[in-house]
Amino acid sequence: MADATVFSDFLEALGVPHTREYxxxxxxxxxxxxxxxxxxxxxxxxxxxxxxxxxxxxxxTSLTPPFLARTGGGFVIVTEVDHCIVSYITEGIGESMPxxxxxxxxxxTVFLAFPNEKSAEPELSVHRRDRFIARAKKWILxxxxxxxxxxxxxxxxxxxxxxxxxxxxxxxxGLYLTYMLVQKSLKISNHAADRMCGVLQEGGCDSILxxxxxxxxxxxxxxxxxxxxxxxxxxxxxxxxxxxxxxxLCNACCLPFTFWSIWYQKFRAxxxxxxxxxxxxxxxxxxxxxxxxxxxxxxxxxxxxxxVLGAAYITVLLGLNRLMPMIDKSES
Numbered sequence: 001m002a003d004a005t006v007f008s009d010f011l012e013a014l015g016v017p018h019t020r021e022y023x024x025x026x027x028x029x030x031x032x033x034x035x036x037x038x039x040x041x042x043x044x045x046x047x048x049x050x051x052x053x054x055x056x057x058x059x060x061t062s063l064t065p066p067f068l069a070r071t072g073g074g075f076v077i078v079t080e081v082d083h084c085i086v087s088y089i090t091e092g093i094g095e096s097m098p099x100x101x102x103x104x105x106x107x108x109t110v111f112l113a114f115p116n117e118k119s120a121e122p123e124l125s126v127h128r129r130d131r132f133i134a135r136a137k138k139w140i141l142x143x144x145x146x147x148x149x150x151x152x153x154x155x156x157x158x159x160x161x162x163x164x165x166x167x168x169x170x171x172x173x174g175l176y177l178t179y180m181l182v183q184k185s186l187k188i189s190n191h192a193a194d195r196m197c198g199v200l201q202e203g204g205c206d207s208i209l210x211x212x213x214x215x216x217x218x219x220x221x222x223x224x225x226x227x228x229x230x231x232x233x234x235x236x237x238x239x240x241x242x243x244x245x246x247x248x249l250c251n252a253c254c255l256p257f258t259f260w261s262i263w264y265q266k267f268r269a270x271x272x273x274x275x276x277x278x279x280x281x282x283x284x285x286x287x288x289x290x291x292x293x294x295x296x297x298x299x300x301x302x303x304x305x306x307x308v309l310g311a312a313y314i315t316v317l318l319g320l321n322r323l324m325p326m327i328d329k330s331e332s
Contacts, residue, residue: 249306
């Protein structure tokens with residue numbers, strides 16, 4: 001979900017009943033990107049409002065929060081003012097600043113809102129119902145996926161061998177890592193990915209994903225390739241555990257890429273992508289699991305199942321590649 005806007009944060013501070021999804025959408029699509037447009041949007045919620053330009057900034061202590069105050073970085077939501085400290089919300093995060101420092105950053109423009117007991121989001125009950133249904137569908141989807149996973153994991157005996165148990169866990173970890181990389185490549189905000197990317201080098205993941213080398217043959221992003229590899233490998237292990245030896249062979253074929261990736265980051269780009277390095281480590285851990293489990297035996301001669309597995313990788317990769325522009329457009 002996209003980050004909350006100053007509009008929904010302001011409604012929250014005012015105690016006006018609303019749903020974030022609808023309010024954020026209304027804010028992002030309001031026709032006039034100005035205080036006039038903002039005031040019209042507030043009025044549609046039954047909230048009277050007023051904009052002021054204070055010549056004497058010390059008058060801020062006489063205003064009743066919450067209210068909006070314009071600074072050099074945009075509007076912040078002032079939630080408390082005393083003679084020493086100003087508390088405010090910016091980009092959904094609560095912060096505070098000494099009053100003198102805040103007065104220097106503030107340009108004197110304030111936006112006051114006056115809600116009443118009838119102030120609320122239009123058709124609030126309908127939007128709450130829709131939000132409940134949307135969340136219920138996510139929970140049902142998650143529960144269904146978990147049930148199918150456990151059924152296949154137990155029913156096909158994947159849990160019986162320590163190597164396949166570890167391979168399952170590593171495939172899930174790799175799937176999560178590459179999912180975050182896909183989000184990064186689409187510039188979809190993910191706080192967990194941002195925190196993880198800062199472990200080796202701040203902004204390293206974003207910088208690497210902007211290079212030409214982040215695409216396979218200039219067509220497929222390596223994040224797409226990784227997500228395809230781990231998703232197909234996991235599904236194959238759960239559905240056809242007897243094909244594990246061919247999964248081991250596919251894993252071995254991926255290992256030369258890990259040397260190139262590390263070399264490129266260290267010597268060419270001179271930037272470290274934490275998520276990328278984590279994916280390379282996951283591939284090697286998978287290799288040692290396959291090796292320790294004895295899954296490289298009896299691979300040859302290759303049977304039709306190996307080529308079916310290869311076709312599955314290619315088909316899923318092509319399908320994901322077709323979906324990526326649609327996802328990118330919907331997020332935009």
